[in-house]
Amino acid sequence: MSAAVTEPAGVFACRAEDVAVKSAVRVELGGYPVAVVRDSEGNLHAIGDTCSHAEISLSEGDVEGCTIECWAHGSSFDLNTGEPLTLPAYEPVPVFALTLEDGDVYVDVHQILNGAEAPDAEA
Numbered sequence: 001m002s003a004a005v006t007e008p009a010g011v012f013a014c015r016a017e018d019v020a021v022k023s024a025v026r027v028e029l030g031g032y033p034v035a036v037v038r039d040s041e042g043n044l045h046a047i048g049d050t051c052s053h054a055e056i057s058l059s060e061g062d063v064e065g066c067t068i069e070c071w072a073h074g075s076s077f078d079l080n081t082g083e084p085l086t087l088p089a090y091e092p093v094p095v096f097a098l099t100l101e102d103g104d105v106y107v108d109v110h111q112i113l114n115g116a117e118a119p120d121a122e123a
């Protein structure tokens with residue numbers, strides 16, 4: 001009997017080592033802009049890269065603790081829940097399932113963990 005081979009969920013996003021502590025990397029997965037973020041504790045997160053307030057890339061913002069701040073108007077988003085902690089944004093950004101395997105980061109953009117709306121695919 002052969003052992004079942006399990007594939008990581010999602011698609012390859014980046015190498016974990018390419019995401020420094022307190023930084024984010026933008027990737028496009030299946031047409032969706034995704035920010036792979038490493039928080040201050042070194043944990044990785046995958047969230048929708050587009051701010052829920054306007055069309056701004058969150059991966060260009062500052063990471064502090066377990067949050068990322070949108071540079072445009074200062075809304076800060078919780079990386080675990082996707083919820084904005086400060087105005088003007090009031091809608092969450094999606095939090096995607098992330099799997100780490102052999103130093104590779106896989107993200108499943110079809111598995112949204114926080115119930116937020118799916119992001120718009122980019123043309």
Ligand code: FES
Pocket residue numbers: 051052053054055056070071072073074075087088089
């Ligand atoms: S565009 Fe992000 S807070 Fe306004």
